[in-house]
Amino acid sequence: MRIISLISACLISTAASAEYIRGSDYGFKLWEGAAYTDDESGQFSHCVVSAPYKSGDTLLISFSKDKTLIVGVANDDFNFDINKNIPVTIYVDRRQPIYATAIPVSSTMVTLSMPNFDQAMHYIQMGRTMKIDGRQFSGIYDLTGTKVALERTYSCAASYYDYASAPVQPDAPVQQEGLSKTALFQVATNMITSIDVSDAKYLSEAEIENLGFGAASVFWQSDDxxxxAGTLTAHRPTGDLRATDSQDLALMSDFCEGDFASSSQKVSHVEGVSQRELRGICRLDDSETQIITTKTDIGEHTLYNIVFFLNTEKAGEVKRAEATGNIAIHAASYAIE
Structure with missing residues (x-):
C-alpha cells in the first residue's frame, strides 16, 4: 500500500505527498485501494485503486476531493521524458478507438488524457480488455473488476470526504484505532456461537482479499x-451511524449479479449503544441470497458484522432474527468497553 501512496502522490500533484489513512483499505479481485490525506494539511486528498499486471505495469484510478478522476499507468522500467507528451490510441474491446495523450508525471508514470472522458471511462468500466498503443508506450490490460473497483473508489471518497487527521501534540492521546485482529477473531467466534455453527472454517487472508475485503478483517464459512460471514472495523468520518448506510448498501449490492432489494433500520438491542441493521436480498434465476449486516458504533469506528445466507435450503433452519440479534448484543459489548 505504500507503493500506491507514492504513485498516487504523482497522480494528484508532482509536488504533493500523500499519507495513507489507516483502515481505509478496500479492494475487489486484483484491485486494491485506500484513502490518502494531503501530508501538509492532513485533510482528505483522494482515494486511489490499482491493479498489477505480469508485464510489470500498474494501472491506477484515482478520485480526488475536488471530484477529479484520473487514470494512470506506472512501471519502474519506464523512462519517460516528462517534457514530452505521448500520442496513444486506446482500444476497449471492439469499440471505436479513443485517440488520447499519455502525459508523463514522472519518468516511470503517465496519466491518460482522453477526449470525452466520461464516455471513455464508461467503456473502461464495462470493458473486458484495454489496449494502449503508442510509439513510446503500449500495453494490454485485463479490465475484470474495474466497474466494482471504481464504484468502491467513489464510495471511499464519499466516506472520507470530511476526514482530517489531528496534528500530533506532545503527550496527546493516540487516536482510537479499530479493533485488533485478535478482538475481531473473538467477535467472529461470538458470531459462530450465535448462529450455532458446528463446521465453521476461517478463511485465509488471500481468500478474504479475493472476496473484496481488506486483510484487517476476519471471515468464516459453514458448508453445512x-x-x-465475517467482521471488520472501518473509520467513520461522521458521528452519524446512519450516514454511511447508502455506501454500505451499495457495497452489499456489489455481490449481487441479479435483482437486489434492500432495507435499513435502527435496532435497539442494548440500551445506550447505537446500532443499525441492513438487509439485502439478491435474486438470480431461481436462487436467492440474503445478506444481513449489523453496524455498531464504537467511537470513531464502525464495527461491521456481515452474514451471507448463500443457500436458502441449507440455512432454512437458522433463526435469522434471533441469530442476528445475538450477534448485535455481542458486538455492543465492544462499544460499552
Whole structure:
C-alpha cells in the first residue's frame, strides 16, 4: 500500500505527498485501494485503486476531493521524458478507438488524457480488455473488476470526504484505532456461537482479499448451513451511524449479479449503544441470497458484522432474527468497553 501512496502522490500533484489513512483499505479481485490525506494539511486528498499486471505495469484510478478522476499507468522500467507528451490510441474491446495523450508525471508514470472522458471511462468500466498503443508506450490490460473497483473508489471518497487527521501534540492521546485482529477473531467466534455453527472454517487472508475485503478483517464459512460471514472495523468520518448506510448498501449490492432489494433500520438491542441493521436480498434465476449486516458504533469506528445466507435450503433452519440479534448484543459489548 505504500507503493500506491507514492504513485498516487504523482497522480494528484508532482509536488504533493500523500499519507495513507489507516483502515481505509478496500479492494475487489486484483484491485486494491485506500484513502490518502494531503501530508501538509492532513485533510482528505483522494482515494486511489490499482491493479498489477505480469508485464510489470500498474494501472491506477484515482478520485480526488475536488471530484477529479484520473487514470494512470506506472512501471519502474519506464523512462519517460516528462517534457514530452505521448500520442496513444486506446482500444476497449471492439469499440471505436479513443485517440488520447499519455502525459508523463514522472519518468516511470503517465496519466491518460482522453477526449470525452466520461464516455471513455464508461467503456473502461464495462470493458473486458484495454489496449494502449503508442510509439513510446503500449500495453494490454485485463479490465475484470474495474466497474466494482471504481464504484468502491467513489464510495471511499464519499466516506472520507470530511476526514482530517489531528496534528500530533506532545503527550496527546493516540487516536482510537479499530479493533485488533485478535478482538475481531473473538467477535467472529461470538458470531459462530450465535448462529450455532458446528463446521465453521476461517478463511485465509488471500481468500478474504479475493472476496473484496481488506486483510484487517476476519471471515468464516459453514458448508453445512451455506453461510459466509465475517467482521471488520472501518473509520467513520461522521458521528452519524446512519450516514454511511447508502455506501454500505451499495457495497452489499456489489455481490449481487441479479435483482437486489434492500432495507435499513435502527435496532435497539442494548440500551445506550447505537446500532443499525441492513438487509439485502439478491435474486438470480431461481436462487436467492440474503445478506444481513449489523453496524455498531464504537467511537470513531464502525464495527461491521456481515452474514451471507448463500443457500436458502441449507440455512432454512437458522433463526435469522434471533441469530442476528445475538450477534448485535455481542458486538455492543465492544462499544460499552
Amino acid at each position: 448451513l451455506g453461510i459466509l
